[in-house]
Amino acid sequence: MPIEIRTIADSELPQWMAALQVPFLVADGGDPEQQAAIRRPHYDLSRCRAAFDGDVICGTFRSFGTELTVPGGALVPASAVTAVTVLPTHRRRGLLRRMMAADLQASVERGDPVSILIASEYPIYGRFGFARAADHVRLSVDTRAARFTRGGGGTVELVDRDVLRRLGPSLYERVRLAQVGSIGRTAFFWDTALGIVDAGWTPPKGTRYVLHRDDRGEPQGYLRYHVEEKWDDRVSQTTLVVDELLACTDDAYARLWRYACEVDWVAMVKAEDRSTDEVLPWLLEDARAVRQHHRSDFLFVRVLDPAAALAGRRYLSPGRVVLDVRDDGGHAAGRFALEAGPDGAACARTGEDPDVTLDVRALGAVYLGGVSLRTLASAGWAEESAPGGVHRADALFAWDAAPWCSTWF
Ligand SMILES: CC(C)(COP(=O)(O)OP(=O)(O)OC[C@H]1O[C@@H](n2cnc3c(N)ncnc32)[C@H](O)[C@@H]1OP(=O)(O)O)[C@@H](O)C(=O)NCCC(=O)NCCS
Numbered sequence: 001m002p003i004e005i006r007t008i009a010d011s012e013l014p015q016w017m018a019a020l021q022v023p024f025l026v027a028d029g030g031d032p033e034q035q036a037a038i039r040r041p042h043y044d045l046s047r048c049r050a051a052f053d054g055d056v057i058c059g060t061f062r063s064f065g066t067e068l069t070v071p072g073g074a075l076v077p078a079s080a081v082t083a084v085t086v087l088p089t090h091r092r093r094g095l096l097r098r099m100m101a102a103d104l105q106a107s108v109e110r111g112d113p114v115s116i117l118i119a120s121e122y123p124i125y126g127r128f129g130f131a132r133a134a135d136h137v138r139l140s141v142d143t144r145a146a147r148f149t150r151g152g153g154g155t156v157e158l159v160d161r162d163v164l165r166r167l168g169p170s171l172y173e174r175v176r177l178a179q180v181g182s183i184g185r186t187a188f189f190w191d192t193a194l195g196i197v198d199a200g201w202t203p204p205k206g207t208r209y210v211l212h213r214d215d216r217g218e219p220q221g222y223l224r225y226h227v228e229e230k231w232d233d234r235v236s237q238t239t240l241v242v243d244e245l246l247a248c249t250d251d252a253y254a255r256l257w258r259y260a261c262e263v264d265w266v267a268m269v270k271a272e273d274r275s276t277d278e279v280l281p282w283l284l285e286d287a288r289a290v291r292q293h294h295r296s297d298f299l300f301v302r303v304l305d306p307a308a309a310l311a312g313r314r315y316l317s318p319g320r321v322v323l324d325v326r327d328d329g330g331h332a333a334g335r336f337a338l339e340a341g342p343d344g345a346a347c348a349r350t351g352e353d354p355d356v357t358l359d360v361r362a363l364g365a366v367y368l369g370g371v372s373l374r375t376l377a378s379a380g381w382a383e384e385s386a387p388g389g390v391h392r393a394d395a396l397f398a399w400d401a402a403p404w405c406s407t408w409f
Contacts, residue, residue: 003051003090003093003095004052005049005095005098006052008049010040010045013036013045014035016048016057016060019050019058020060020083022088023085023086030199035199039199043062044064047063047106048083049103053090058090059087059096060085061096061099061100062081063079063103064079064080064409065077065078065079067183067184068116069177069181069182069183070309071180071313071369071399072314072315074314076114076312076313077111079107079110079112079115080116080183080409081103084096104129104302104331107304111308113308114302114309114364115301116299116301117300118298118300118409128302129302129303129328129332131300131361131365132371133365133367133370134370135276135296135402136276136296136298136406137274138270138272138292138294139274139290139291140291141261141280141289143261143267143268145288145289146269148254148284150254151255152250152254153214153251153255154213154255156212156213156259159211163209164194164224165190165191167211167219168194169187169190171222172185175246180399180403181299181403207224207243208225208226210222210224214252220247221245221246221247222244223259224244225240227239227240227263228241229265238268239266240260245257245271273408275402299405301364302364303332303367304331305331305332306323306332306336306363307348309363310336310347311346312345314344315341315342315345315397317395319395320337321337321340321393322336322350322353323336323354323363324385325360326357326359327359327360331360335352336350337352353386355385355386355392355393356384356390356393357383358376358381362376362382369401370402372397373397
C-alpha cells in the first residue's frame with residue numbers, strides 16, 4: 001500500500017506524539033494521551049503532518065508561524081519547522097522529502113517569506129534550500145581568573161520560578177526585537193521551558209532564578225542556572241551552568257555575568273547556546289578567563305520569497321544590486337533587483353543583467369549577516385556576474401551585530 005502524507009486529525013495526535021519518540025530516541029516521553037492533551041490547545045493541526053503506512057504513523061512533521069528578527073529590527077513572518085522524524089523501519093524512502101515538499105508549498109501559499117529550522121544533523125536540509133544562518137557557541141569561564149573591569153549596576157535578587165514566568169516574557173520581548181536571528185516565544189514555550197507544564201521535559205533539579213533590577217527598581221534581565229557540585233581533595237571544582245542569561249541593558253548583562261562568576265564554591269561557569277559576539281570577554285581584566293569551546297550552526301534559513309525577505313530587512317548603507325537566484329526547489333528562483341538602505345528597502349523581480357548569481361542557500365546564509373558572500377563565493381555557492389558584484393552585495397548584506405537565536409524549537 002502506498003504511504004500517504006497528510007495532516008493529522010485531532011484524534012491522531014497521541015499516536016503522532018508516540019511515533020516521534022522512536023526516531024528521537026526518547027526513553028520516556030510520558031503518556032502520549034497526556035502529552036497530546038497538553039499540546040492540543042497550542043498546536044495548529046493543519047500544520048502537523050504525518051506519513052501513514054496503513055494505520056501506522058511512520059513519519060512526523062510540524063511547522064508553526066513565528067516572527068524572525070532581521071537586520072534593522074524588522075520582523076519577518078517565518079514558518080518554523082520542527083518535530084521532523086521518520087521511523088527507522090521507513091527511513092530513506094523519501095518520506096521526509098515528501099513531508100517537506102508539502103510544508104514548503106503550504107508556506108509559499110500562505111506567503112511566508114522564509115522557513116527556518118534547527119538541524120539535528122547538518123547534512124539533512126541543504127538539499128531543501130536551507131542554509132546555516134546563525135551560529136551559537138559554548139563558553140566556559142574560569143571564575144578564579146575572572147575579574148570584572150566593568151561589573152554592571154543595579155541589584156540582583158533570587159526569585160521564584162513564578163516571578164520569572166511573570167516578568168520573563170516582556171524582558172525577552174524587549175531583547176528579541178533588537179536581536180537579529182531571534183524568534184517569538186509563546187506562553188506555551190515559557191510554561192514548558194520553566195517546567196510549569198510537564199511536556200516530557202523538566203528543568204534541572206535545583207534550578208535558580210535571578211532577577212536584575214536597575215537603580216529605579218525596574219527589571220532589566222534575568223539568569224536561570226543550576227550547579228554541578230564536585231570536590232577534588234577538598235577543593236571545589238563545582239560548575240555553574242547558565243541555562244539562560246538575558247539582559248536588556250549593558251548594566252544588567254555585566255551584573256548577571258558577575259553574579260554567575262562570584263557564587264562561592266563555583267570554579268567554572270559554563271554556558272551553551274551563546275552568541276558568537278559575546279561581550280563578556282571584553283568586561284574582564286583577563287579575557288582568556290573565557291574560553292570558546294565549540295562554535296556550531298544553529299538557525300537554518302530557507303528563503304521562499306526573495307522579494308519579501310529582502311525588502312523586509314534594513315541595510316547599513318544605501319546601494320543597489322541585482323541577484324540571480326538559483327533554486328532547485330523552484331520557489332525562490334529568478335532575478336531580483338534590490339534597492340537597499342538604512343531606512344528601508346524595495347525588492348522586485350527584474351529582467352536586468354545580474355551582479356551576482358547565487359544558490360538559494362547562499363541567500364539564506366547571508367540573509368541575517370552571519371557570513372560574507374565573498375566566503376560563500378570562494379566555496380562555489382555564488383558567482384560574480386558583473387565586476388565588483390560580490391563586493392557590492394557584501395557591502396549591503398553585512399550587519400553590525402552577529403545574528404543569534406537563543407530559543408530552541
Ligand atoms: C532525518 C530523517 C527525518 C530523514 O527521513 P527520511 O525519510 O529517511 O529522509 P528521505 O528518505 O526523505 O531523504 C531525503 C534525502 O535526504 C537524505 N538524508 C536523510 N536523512 C539524512 C541524514 N541524517 N544525513 C544525511 N542525509 C540524509 C537522504 O539520503 C535523501 O538524499 P537524496 O536527496 O540524495 O535522495 C530521519 O532519518 C530521522 O527521523 N532521523 C532521526 C531524527 C532526526 O534527526 N530528525 C530531524 C530533526 S531536525
